[in-house]
Amino acid sequence: MIKQIFRWRFFLLVLFLHTCLNHSQAQIDVYDSFDTTGLSSIWGKTRMESKSFEIQSKIVRKGKGAAKITLRAGDIAAPGNGKDLPTERDELLEIGSLESIEGVKYEYQFSMFLPDSFPIVPVRLVIAQWKQDCPGKAPCSKYSPVLAIRYVSGKLFITLQIDSIRHTLYELNEEIRNQWLDFKFQVRLSRQNDGEVKAFLNEKEIVNYKGITSYPDGRENPSEKNRYYFKMGLYRDRMPEQMSIYIDEYKKKEISD
Numbered sequence: 001m002i003k004q005i006f007r008w009r010f011f012l013l014v015l016f017l018h019t020c021l022n023h024s025q026a027q028i029d030v031y032d033s034f035d036t037t038g039l040s041s042i043w044g045k046t047r048m049e050s051k052s053f054e055i056q057s058k059i060v061r062k063g064k065g066a067a068k069i070t071l072r073a074g075d076i077a078a079p080g081n082g083k084d085l086p087t088e089r090d091e092l093l094e095i096g097s098l099e100s101i102e103g104v105k106y107e108y109q110f111s112m113f114l115p116d117s118f119p120i121v122p123v124r125l126v127i128a129q130w131k132q133d134c135p136g137k138a139p140c141s142k143y144s145p146v147l148a149i150r151y152v153s154g155k156l157f158i159t160l161q162i163d164s165i166r167h168t169l170y171e172l173n174e175e176i177r178n179q180w181l182d183f184k185f186q187v188r189l190s191r192q193n194d195g196e197v198k199a200f201l202n203e204k205e206i207v208n209y210k211g212i213t214s215y216p217d218g219r220e221n222p223s224e225k226n227r228y229y230f231k232m233g234l235y236r237d238r239m240p241e242q243m244s245i246y247i248d249e250y251k252k253k254e255i256s257d
Contacts, residue, residue, distance in 0.1 A: 027253070027254040028098055028106070028252060028253060028254050029252075029253040029254070030042050030098065030250075030251070030252050030253070031250070031251045032249075032250040032251075033062070033063045033065070033248070033249065034055055034063075034065050034066050034067045034247065034248050034249075034250070035055075035063045035064050035065040036055065036065070037055060038055070039053060039092075041095070042094060042095060042098060043092045043093060043094065043095065044093040044094070044095050044096075045093075046093060047076060047089055047090070047091040047092075047093045047231060047233070048069070048076070048090050048091060048092065048093075048233070049072075049075045049076060049090055052069055052070050052071060052072070052075060052090040053067065053068075053069055053090070053092075054067070054068050054070075055067060055068075056068045056246075059113055059115075059246050060248055061111040061113070061180050061182075061248035061249050062111075062248060062249050063248070063249075065248075066113075066246050066247065066248035067092070067246065067247040067248065068244055068245075068246050069090050069091075069092070069233045069234055069244065069245050069246075069247065070090070070242060070243070070244040071088065071089070071090045071233075071234040071236065071242065071243050071244070072242050073088065073238065073239065073240050073241075073242070074088060074238075075088050075089065075090050076088060076089045076090065077238065081142070085123075085124070085237045085238065086237070086238045087124075087235065087236065087237055087238060088235075088236060088238050089233070089234060089235040089236070090233050090234050091231040091232060091233035091234065091235055092231065092232050092233050092247070093229065093230075093231045094229055094230045094231070094252075096229075098229075098230075098252065099133060099227045099228060099229045100130070100187070100189060100227065100228045100229075100230070101225050101226075101227055102189055102190055102191065102214060102225040102226040102227070102228070103188065103189075103190050103192075103194070103225060104188065104254060105186065105187070105188040105196075105254065105255050105256065105257065106186070106187055106188075106252060106253065106254055106255065107184065107185070107186050107187075107251075107252070107253055107254075107255045108183070108184070108185045108187065108230065108250075108251070108252050109182075109183065109184045109185075109249065109250070109251040109252075110128070110183055110232065110247060110248075110249060110250040110251070111180050111181065111182045111183070111247070111248045111249045112127060112128075112180070112181045112183065112232075112245060112246065112247055113178075113179070113180050113181070113245070113246035113247075113248075114151070114176060114177045114178070114181075114245055114246075115177065115178060115244065115246075116177050116178040118177050118243055118244070118245075119241045119243055120153060120154045121152075121153070121236075121239065121241065122152065122153045123152070123236055123237040123239055124150070124152065124235075124236055124237045125150060125151050125152055125234070125235070125236040125237075126145065126148050126149070126150050126235040126236070127149050127150070127151055127232060127233070127234065127235075127245060128148065128149040128183070128230075128231070128232040129145035129147065129148040129149070129230070129231050129232070129235070130145055130146055130147040130148070130187065130189065130228050130229075130230055131145045131146070131228065131229055131230075131231065132145075132146055132189075132214060132215050132226060132227075132228050133226070133227040133228060133229055143161070143215055144161045144166065145161065146160065146161060146162060146189060146213060146214055146215065146228065147159070147160055147185075147187065147189075147197060147213070148161075149183070151176075154173075154175070155171060155172065155173050156170075156171070156172040156176055157170065157171050157172075158170040158171075158199060158206070158207055160197065160209065160213065162212055162213065162214060162215055162216075163215070169197065169199070169207045169209055170199065170206045170207050172201075172206075180248075181201060181202065182200075182201070182202050182203065182249075183199070183200070183201060184199070184200040184203075185197065185198070185199050185200075186198040186199075186255065187213070188213065189213045189214050189226070189228050190212065190213055190214055191212060191214045191215075191216050191226070192212065193210075193211055193212060195210070195211055195212050195213030195214065196209060196210045196211075196213065197209045197213060214226055214228075230252070232247060232250075233245065233247070
């Protein structure tokens with residue numbers, strides 16, 4: 001009888017641990033329609049002035065609302081360091097539990113709208129980026145995003161950077177303002193050659209890259225998997241002009257090959 005009780009308790013313990021493990025490894029699958037009155041819980045607020053974010057209904061991709069982010073001079077400012085100019089930003093930052101894990105493949109979808117009044121400027125401007133999370137004082141904490149969507153001098157770029165050189169994966173010279181841009185990215189970030197980036201704009205494939213997609217030194221222990229966080233909004237070199245961007249229909253999920 002005692003042995004049976006022990007076995008039963010052991011079985012319940014194993015079942016409990018198995019359930020906890022599966023829960024902790026639950027796949028990411030999130031969606032933000034931007035139809036609610038406030039900021040969704042999937043986003044952090046550390047990269048955004050509270051006055052710079054609003055849900056509005058005049059310009060929407062789908063549903064009844066879309067986010068409007070307005071960047072003003074001096075918002076979340078950071079000093080320059082050597083070759084880099086001082087910056088400012090208002091960005092939606094995914095919360096830590098949604099960070100991507102090295103070697104896992106994810107699909108991101110989101111729509112963006114730049115009004116026809118959006119200023120055409122020759123300065124650094126990033127509207128979406130995948131940044132390597134660098135704990136402590138790891139060298140990559142000062143690096144550029146590994147993957148980014150940029151809008152500079154009226155041109156749209158998708159760039160990849162895993163060392164000191166920035167690679168342009170896509171460039172569009174056509175007018176993109178005053179229209180919704182529907183992006184879809186399928187991304188595996190990795191220090192190995194199994195990394196990949198596939199991107200679509202308005203359902204047309206524009207990037208199909210395979211190879212290394214991560215800086216090499218995000219972790220002190222190379223056997224540990226790196227983590228990466230996603231941001232979108234407005235990040236630029238400091239300038240006096242105000243600018244606004246609209247964002248709608250954000251989705252992120254893990255996918256298999």
